[in-house]
Every structure is written in structure tokens, then in C-alpha cells.
Amino acid sequence: MADQNQSEAGRHQEVGHKSLLQSDALYQYILDTSVYPREPEPMKELREITAKHPWNIMTTSADEGQFLNMLLKLINAKNTMEIGVYTGYSLLATALALPEDGKILAMDINKENYELGLPVIQKAGVAHKITFKEGPALPVLDELVKDEKNHGSYDFIFVDADKDNYLNYHRRLIDLVKVGGVIGYDNTLWNGSVVAPPDAPLRKYVRYYRDFVLELNKALAVDPRIEICMLPVGDGVTLCRRIS
Template identity: 75%
Template sequence: MSSSESESSQQGRHQEVGHKSLLQSDALYQYMLETTVYPREPECMKELREITANHPWNIMTTSADEGQFLNMLLKLINAKNTMEIGVYTGYSLLATALALPDDGKEKKQGSFDFVFVDADKDNYLNYHKRLLELVKVGGVIAYDNTLWNGSVVAPPDAPLRKYVRYYRDFVLHLNRALAADPRIEICQLPVGDGVTLCRRIK
């Protein structure tokens, strides 16, 4: 590769450390961050995001656009009692906490309005079974990483990173199970690494 080609390749790479957006254009994603997300990002979230960017496992963090989405979602559904399963450095948890009203709270048990799940993918279905007993009718469960680096549509012999390949079958199984579950309404969004919203209806 020539130096000019290398430089062009570097310019096309995403500037956000830990970026896992499924948008095909890095430039378009960067535009979205710089015009919509970063100008409204609270200073405490910005500071946490920048600290996390220096961690060797920064890919595990919730993306800034997903944090903004979760914050807006909680306000739209007027969530007061929430829980998070799986916390890395706390970016998504902070986005949730900042969205709660004065009488809202992060809880460990009870009737929940909203639960965000970003933990071990091989246990997602176990979490789902339990959460349907904890989330109230009309409440929302959000599952992160349900498009799993885009690997959900990769052919069986695709050259995937080891951990991506290992968890892919669990993610595929989850997606099929959620689609067939009559107790919920679902909506899968290409935000971050894929977020599936489940609204409990029975």
C-alpha cells in the first residue's frame, strides 16, 4: 500500500475510539456525533467517555449516540424505576441516571419501568425469562448488541474474531426467541451495535 493510500485509509477510519456503529459511512457517523450528540452531551458523560477511550477494552463501552438514545427514551416513557444488567465503566448507567426525574431511582428489585441489558450474551435468554417477571406491563427491556458487529448476517465460514464467533449463535437465538415471544412487542434498531426494545404487553 502506498503512503497516499495509507493516509486515505486512516482518514476514512472512524475517529471515535471504541466505535461500533453499523453505518457504512464513517464520515456520516462522525457528522451525526459532531452535530447532534456531542453538542448536547453532559460534561460528566463526555469526561467518562474520554477516560474510557484510553482503556484497552474500550470497544465494550456504550457508544455516545446510544447513550443519547437511551437518555431520550427514558424521558419519553417517563421511566422512574430502572435497572441495568452489565456495567462496564458506567456510560449507559450515567445516561440513564441523568434521565430520571427527581423521584426516579435505580432499583435492584420491584416493578421496573425500564431495564437495559448489556452483559454476557450467553445468558440473555435467562435474563429475559427473569425480567418478564420484574418489568411491569407496559415497561421496556432494551437488549444491547443484537446485531453483534453485523455478524448476524455473516456466512458460516466468515473470518470472524474469536469472541464474535463464539457469541454470535447466542445472539441469533435471542433474536429468534424475542421475535416469537407473544408477551412482548419488539423493535430492533441499528443504534450502536444494535438495540432491541421489548415492550411487555402481558
């Protein structure tokens, strides 16, 4: 019973929690000290709406949302893209960080989830920055790549979508992001499973996508067109800065 109580007490209260920190208390400290007190009201509202959704594990964690918001300001991003939107928590973090005339091309196969968060995004006064496209992203990216004027036109691109297509996305996004611009790939430590032994008991979907994540990580590490930084924020995020 003591063990059960301990595990109950150790669980994060956030729904959609993703942290690779070994200590739940330490992660809670980060949230309580520097994330929640500074979280904009619309983001808190959207996080609470998302918490009630059955797929809430798909959401971006609050600390990662804060990180993205600051990163976008640091690089003075204006023209951005997001592949994989869900209810729009990271999208809202981006929209709030961009200047009034900033733009986000947002893509997801499920418009219903996006529409769950849309009223909050509208209320925050940033919906005009977003162009949402429902459906697979690859055909949209192929169209963008065809037109030379789109090459090097994006300051920042965030990918949190189907892991089995991450490398396909990368092949296209590298042309679309500007030299000095940043692509962020989410979930690159994939539940910590990237270091799990072959016979480790993993959930089916974790095991299935792990090989794609490992393949992506290997490819990014040797891509001479980018500098990379892999961060243990959320479920692991790899930042790629295009250098050529």
C-alpha cells in the same frame, strides 16, 4: 499506500466506536451535529476517561447514550435496572434522565471498572439514584422474582452483559418489567456478524457469541408477551415493550 491512507482517514476518532453505518463520514456527521454538541459535560468526561481503558470497545457509544437518555424521558421511567455497567456511561445517561427520586439497580461482575466512572457520576449529583451490586446478575434476579411485589415493578431495564446469558435474563426480566415497560438488549446485531456467512473470518469472541445473539433474536421475534423494535444504533439495540 493510498488505500492505507484512505482506511486511516475513514476510521472513527471515537474510542469504543460502534456503528453499523457503512459510511464513517456519515456517522461522524451524526456525532458532530447532534450528539457531541448536546452531550452533558459529565458524560463527555466519562467517555474520555473510558477511552483510555484497555477494554474501551465495551462502552456504549455516544449516540446510543443520547438515545437511551431521551427514551427514558419519553416513557417517564422512574424505577430501572442495568445489567452490565462497565465504567458507567449508559448508567450515567440513565441517571441523568431519571427524576430526583428515580432508582437504578446496577449490576456488574467488575466493581473496579464501575469505580473508574463513579467520581464523575458523584460529581454529576446522581450517585444517590444508583444501587450497585457486584457479581453475577442471575442470582440477584432469582431473588427478585421470588418476591411477588417485585413483579411488574420496573419501568425500564437495559442489558449489555454476557450474551450467552441474554435468554436466561429475559426469562426473569419479563416478570420484573411492568406491562407497558421496556427492556433494551444491546449488541443484537453483533458487529454485523448476524448476517455473516458460516465461513466468514470472524474474531474468536465474535464467532463464539454470535450463536447466542442469533438465538436471542429468534426468541424475541416470536415472544407473544412483547412488541419489539430492532434498531441499528450502536451495535444494534432491540427494544422490547411488554404487552402482557
